[in-house]
Structure formats: C-alpha cells, structure tokens
Amino acid sequence: MTSQTPLRPGLIKRMLPRSLLGRSLLIILLPLVLLQAVALQIFYGSHLDVVSRRLAAAVAGEIATTVDLMRRQPWSADRGWILQGALDRYEIAMRFDPGATLAVRTRKDIIGPMDDDLGMALSDKLHLPFAMDWKADTHSVLLQIQLPDGVLIADVPRKRLYTGMIYLFVVWLAGTALVFFGIAALFMRNQVRAIRRLAQAAEAFGMGRDHGPIKPEGASEVRQAATAFNRMQERIRRFLAQRTEMLAGVSHDLRTPLTRLRLALAMLPYVSQGAEMRGEVAEMTADVEEMERMIGGYLAFARCEGAEQAQPVNLVAVLEDVAAGARRSGAAVVLETPEELTLPLRADAVRRAITNLVDNARRHARHVALAVTQLPGRSVQVTVDDDGPGIPPDRLESVFRPFESDAAGGTGLGLTIARDIVRAHGGDIVLEDSPLGGLRARIRLPV
Numbered sequence: 298m299t300s301q302t303p304l305r306p307g308l309i310k311r312m313l314p315r316s317l318l319g320r321s322l323l324i325i326l327l328p329l330v331l332l333q334a335v336a337l338q339i340f341y342g343s344h345l346d347v348v349s350r351r352l353a354a355a356v357a358g359e360i361a362t363t364v365d366l367m368r369r370q371p372w373s374a375d376r377g378w379i380l381q382g383a384l385d386r387y388e389i390a391m392r393f394d395p396g397a398t399l400a401v402r403t404r405k406d407i408i409g410p411m412d413d414d415l416g417m418a419l420s421d422k423l424h425l426p427f428a429m430d431w432k433a434d435t436h437s438v439l440l441q442i443q444l445p446d447g448v449l450i451a452d453v454p455r456k457r458l459y460t461g462m463i464y465l466f467v468v469w470l471a472g473t474a475l476v477f478f479g480i481a482a483l484f485m486r487n488q489v490r491a492i493r494r495l496a497q498a499a500e501a502f503g504m505g506r507d508h509g510p511i512k513p514e515g516a517s518e519v520r521q522a523a524t525a526f527n528r529m530q531e532r533i534r535r536f537l538a539q540r541t542e543m544l545a546g547v548s549h550d551l552r553t554p555l556t557r558l559r560l561a562l563a564m565l566p567y568v569s570q571g572a573e574m575r576g577e578v579a580e581m582t583a584d585v586e587e588m589e590r591m592i593g594g595y596l597a598f599a600r601c602e603g604a605e606q607a608q609p610v611n612l613v614a615v616l617e618d619v620a621a622g623a624r625r626s627g628a629a630v631v632l633e634t635p636e637e638l639t640l641p642l643r644a645d646a647v648r649r650a651i652t653n654l655v656d657n658a659r660r661h662a663r664h665v666a667l668a669v670t671q672l673p674g675r676s677v678q679v680t681v682d683d684d685g686p687g688i689p690p691d692r693l694e695s696v697f698r699p700f701e702s703d704a705a706g707g708t709g710l711g712l713t714i715a716r717d718i719v720r721a722h723g724g725d726i727v728l729e730d731s732p733l734g735g736l737r738a739r740i741r742l743p744v
C-alpha cells in the first residue's frame with residue numbers, strides 16, 4: 298500500500314484569493330488560459346510538428362544531394378562549383394576541409410522538436426557520420442559531415458528549419474491573457490466597488506454612524522441589495538425615533554401630574570395629621586420622588602438617543618469631563634489615558650454611559666479608576682474599576698436588565714442605558730472582576 302499525503306482543504310483555501318475581485322478574476326482567467334494552452338498544444342502538436350519534420354527532410358535532402366555530388370566529383374575545381382550551387386540554390390553555405398575528421402560534438406536540446414527532426418532526417422538520408430551544433434550561432438546550425446576524404450562543413454540558416462510561430466503563439470497566449478485580465482479587472486472592479494460600498498455603509502450604520510441612504514449602483518442584484526438596505530435603514534431609523542419620542546413624551550407628560558401630586562402632598566394641612574398619617578405622607582412623598590427620578594432618567598436617555606450625530610470626538614476629553622464631575626461630588630477618581638484618542642462618537646451619549654458606570658462605582662466603592670487604551674485592531678477599550686464588593690458571577694448579566702437594582706435610590710436603568718448607548722456605537726460592555734478587588738466594567742468601542 299502506498300501512503301498518500303492527505304490533501305489539506307485548508308491549503309487550497311489559503312492559496313485562493315480572498316477578495317471577490319481576486320476570485321472573479323480567477324474564475325474568468327483560469328478557463329481562458331487553460332483553453333488557450335490546450336488550443337496551443339493541439340495546434341503545436343499536430344501542425345508545427347509536421348511542418349518542422351518536412352522542413353528538416355527538405356534540408357537533409359539538399360545536403361544529401363550535395364554530399365552525393367561531392368563524392369562523385371573528387372576534383373576540387375568541380376567541388377567548388379558544387380558548393381557554389383548549394384549556396385545559390387539552397388542558401389546553405391558549405392565548404393570542404395580535405396583530410397580532416399569531425400571536429401565538433403553534437404550540441405542540441407533547444408525548445409521545440411527541430412533539432413531531433415533534423416538529426417533524424419540526416420541519419421535517414423546521409424548514412425554518414427555527422428555532428429550538428431545548435432548552440433554556436435543563433436541564426437544558423439553548424440553541421441559537419443564526415444566524407445571519406447575530409448569533412449564537409451555546412452551553415453544551415455535556422456529560418457530554413459522553422460518559423461517563429463511557436464514564440465508568436467506563446468506571446469499570443471500571454472498577451473491575450475493579459476488583455477483579458479485588464480478588461481475583466483476593469484469591469485469587475487466597478488461591480489466589487491458597489492458591493493464594498495454597501496458593506497461599508499452597513500458597518501457604519503451598525504456603529505451608529507448614519508451616513509444616510511446609499512446610491513444603488515452596479516449589477517441589478519447589488520442594486521437590489523442596496524435598495525433593501527436603504528429601506529431597512531430607514532425603517533430602523535423610524536423605529537428608533539418613534540421609540541425615543543414615545544419615551545420622551547410619556548416621561549414628559551407624567552412629570553406634570555407627579556409634580557402636582559408632590560406639591561399636594563406637601564400642602565396637606567400639617568396640623569390635621571396624626572402621627573401615623575404623617576408617616577404615610579412621608580412614604581408617599583418618597584415614592585413620588587423616586588418616580589420623578591426614574592422619569593428624569595428616561596428623559597435623559599431619550600435626549601441622548603435623540604438627534605445627536607456621531608462626530609470625531611476626543612474620548613480622553615470626555616473621560617476627563619466625567620472624572621472631574623465625579624471628583625466635584627467627592628469621589629476619588631484616578632484617570633489613566635493617552636494624550637488623545639479621537640474617534641467618531643456621539644459625545645453626549647458616551648459621556649452619559651460612562652457617567653452611569655462611574656456613578657455605580659462611586660455608589661459601591663471608595664476608589665474609582667478610569668482608563669482608556671487603544672487595542673490592536675480597530676477598537677478602543679475603556680475600563681471603569683472600583684474596589685467595592687463587586688457583583689457575584691451569576692448576576693453579571695442580569696444587572697443589565699432594566700429595573701434590576703438593589704441600591705437605595707437606584708432605578709436600575711443605569712447599566713441598561715449604558716449598554717444601549719455603547720451597542721448603538723457598534724461596541725459592547727461587559728462586567729467582570731476588577732484587579733482593584735471590586736467590579737470592572739469594560740467597554741469596547743470600534744474606531
């Protein structure tokens with residue numbers, strides 16, 4: 298049994314071009330070149346072969362005739378006449394070296410079958426020892442034939458033995474392949490450009506960078522995809538706007554009756570209240586205040602979601618802002634950032650997201666550390682660390698749900714909003730253990 302090397306599919310895959318442009322060019326060119334190569338082989342094999350054999354036979358016949366004449370005419374005067382005739386009629390320059398023996402060794406192996414064909418034809422027709430040198434001169438073949446009384450030296454012009462057809466065909470093959478490649482590349486590039494533009498638009502939209510509808514162009518399928526993308530983009534945009542408007546509207550409308558309620562509670566005639574009643578009023582007031590806080594949260598969120606557009610923003614400045622705000626309200630915040638890190642962001646929204654995280658950290662811990670780093674690849678990472686109690690592993694995901702809160706005075710919307718904002722930028726937030734001992738919130742944002 299022979300052991301076979303398994304064909305690794307990964308290898309072929311890795312060798313194929315990855316881009317659509319490369320692949321489509323390969324699909325067009327490979328059959329073309331194969332076709333040409335097969336055509337060339339068939340033509341060359343059947344046609345040029347025959348031509349070469351016939352030319353070689355003709356030349357060998359002429360030389361054999363000359364040799365025969367030479368052998369019959371031993372007088373050098375006659376021989377001169379014979380050699381002159383060969384030059385005039387056959388275009389083969391010959392001279393006779395009396396008393397010599399074969400002085401060259403056969404050198405051949407050129408591209409094509411001409412050398413073998415000539416060798417075969419000569420041995421067929423001469424029946425004399427001979428040698429031929431194909432390497433001495435590029436325009437002719439040097440022949441030496443051993444006669445009984447000396448050596449006949451002939452310079453056979455190569456053009457008598459073959460035409461430049463073979464080279465012409467190789468040039469033709471390479472040339473047409475190149476021309477086709479150029480034309481195909483030109484047309485394919487336009488098609489691929491349309492697809493690439495669509496991919497870029499989809500990616501930008503996913504990162505919250507809204508560049509508006511894209512112009513449908515290219516092949517009809519690509520246009521169709523672009524139109525569908527535009528429609529989808531529009532629908533999502535409308536949906537988001539609707540959601541935000543509704544949230545803002547409801548929050549806003551609830552605010553007025555709530556304020557009225559709180560005022561009414563405060564205005565309740567104090568004297569008429571018993572001690573028990575007073576406790577209940579205080580509880581009701583606290584409830585109303587919590588509702589107001591929640592509504593404030595919704596409104597702030599809705600404002601963030603609003604019309605703000607992504608623009609190049611220095612993320613470091615945003616973090617410095619948040620840290621300064623937290624320090625003003627008495628927190629110990631350490632900030633570790635590069636000089637500057639600019640990327641397209643909706644600045645107010647991102648400020649809100651990070652503020653929410655820092656607020657959480659402040660609420661549960663004494664020390665807060667904020668850091669931003671550029672990750673390899675196209676993203677940046679912001680971390681918010683604290684030295685508080687942290688969150689048990691089984692709650693790390695559930696705290697992102699709205700109204701998941703166990704903090705006094707918390708509404709449970711902080712993390713929900715923060716994640717919403719970061720995801721709308723095409724990034725994400727995860728919670729994990731912090732090297733400081735408490736919780737680490739890690740934000741990844743695409744650049």
Ligand SMILES: Nc1ncnc2c1ncn2[C@@H]1O[C@H](COP(=O)(O)OP(=O)(O)OP(=O)(O)O)[C@@H](O)[C@H]1O
Binds near residue numbers: 659685696703713
């Ligand atoms: N740094 C932290 N350390 C410990 N627990 C945390 C931390 N951050 C959040 N949590 C937990 O996750 C819960 C949800 O946090 P989230 O920010 O969503 O709401 P909240 O802080 O309670 O209220 P809000 O932020 O809306 O005022 C918190 O109630 C708290 O239990």
Ligand SMILES: [Mg+2]
Binds near residue numbers: 657707710
């Ligand atoms: Mg919070």
